[in-house]
Amino acid sequence: MERSKQNKAYVLALVALVLWSTMSSAFKITLRYIEFDLLLFWSSLVGIVVLFLINRCIKNPLNFSTLKPKDIFSSMLMGLFNPFLYYLVLFKAYELLDAQIAGTLNYTWPLTLVIMSSIFLRQKISTLSYVAILISFFGIIIISTNGTFTGFGNSNIFGIILAIGSSILWASYWIVNLKDKREETGKILLNLIFGFIFITIYMLVTSKNITLPTGYALIGSIYIGMFEMSITFVVWLSALKNSDNTAKVSNIIFLSPFIALMIINFTVGESIKPSTILGLIFIVIGILAQKFLNKK
Numbered sequence: 001m002e003r004s005k006q007n008k009a010y011v012l013a014l015v016a017l018v019l020w021s022t023m024s025s026a027f028k029i030t031l032r033y034i035e036f037d038l039l040l041f042w043s044s045l046v047g048i049v050v051l052f053l054i055n056r057c058i059k060n061p062l063n064f065s066t067l068k069p070k071d072i073f074s075s076m077l078m079g080l081f082n083p084f085l086y087y088l089v090l091f092k093a094y095e096l097l098d099a100q101i102a103g104t105l106n107y108t109w110p111l112t113l114v115i116m117s118s119i120f121l122r123q124k125i126s127t128l129s130y131v132a133i134l135i136s137f138f139g140i141i142i143i144s145t146n147g148t149f150t151g152f153g154n155s156n157i158f159g160i161i162l163a164i165g166s167s168i169l170w171a172s173y174w175i176v177n178l179k180d181k182r183e184e185t186g187k188i189l190l191n192l193i194f195g196f197i198f199i200t201i202y203m204l205v206t207s208k209n210i211t212l213p214t215g216y217a218l219i220g221s222i223y224i225g226m227f228e229m230s231i232t233f234v235v236w237l238s239a240l241k242n243s244d245n246t247a248k249v250s251n252i253i254f255l256s257p258f259i260a261l262m263i264i265n266f267t268v269g270e271s272i273k274p275s276t277i278l279g280l281i282f283i284v285i286g287i288l289a290q291k292f293l294n295k296k
Contacts, residue, residue, distance in 0.1 A: 012239035013249040019232045021259035024103035025267040027094040030220025036091035044196045046225025062186030079194030081173035090166040096159030105163035113171040136286025139279040147275030
């Protein structure tokens with residue numbers, strides 16, 4: 001029985017892995033047909049609808065009438081970070097950069113989380129952990145400079161700042177989320193609702209025209225709303241719940257950026273640069289080393 005549950009956990013983790021690995025391509029392709037902020041508006045709305053339906057099917061669905069002020073405030077704060085600020089910044093980064101660069105730089109969030117945890121949660125970082133962080137940041141430099149170390153080449157500097165900034169926003173969201181012990185699907189649903197309110201206010205304040213997307217823009221918005229903002233999170237949480245050891249499935253996610261690069265090559269048409277692969281290897285080595293050191 002336990003073996004069956006663990007096998008189920010592996011299958012669910014692989015499903016989540018594949019879905020998340022398609023996102024860099026989905027972002028880049030969809031942004032050819034729709035503005036980055038309008039994409040966030042519609043994909044967030046799709047995510048809310050899908051997650052609401054999923055939440056209604058679980059044993060203890062979210063009861064809006066019993067929400068406490070602290071729950072509302074917490075979800076407002078998390079919704080501000082994710083989906084609003086995080087995806088607004090990330091989508092703009094994808095608009096300005098090659099998908100391979102934006103996606104790989106965004107993947108540095110585990111390192112950002114370690115640094116921010118040491119600052120805000122007073123968690124100690126060992127000397128070896130600093131070395132691991134420096135290894136990953138060396139990878140960031142390789143990617144950002146296309147391996148030349150002399151300049152940013154054809155890469156958009158503002159886009160690079162946004163891609164790295166998105167990792168800071170995700171780490172900020174993660175730190176707030178760690179302190180919130182509510183049921184996950186209901187919590188994410190409420191976060192999405194507040195995030196959608198923020199993006200709606202943003203669209204109105206900036207006088208953006210909210211139009212219904214068509215064609216590839218519509219397909220992409222639905223796909224991202226379903227598989228980036230809702231369903232895949234539920235699949236991943238289910239994988240963790242069914243595993244007898246979360247490390248067994250959580251380590252699978254380190255394959256995601258490498259699979260994403262292959263998908264980008266086939267779907268977006270980008271030739272994957274050696275500097276991207278080399279930089280990503282350094283980033284992953286640093287993250288894995290940091291993870292190993294945290295266990296000791």
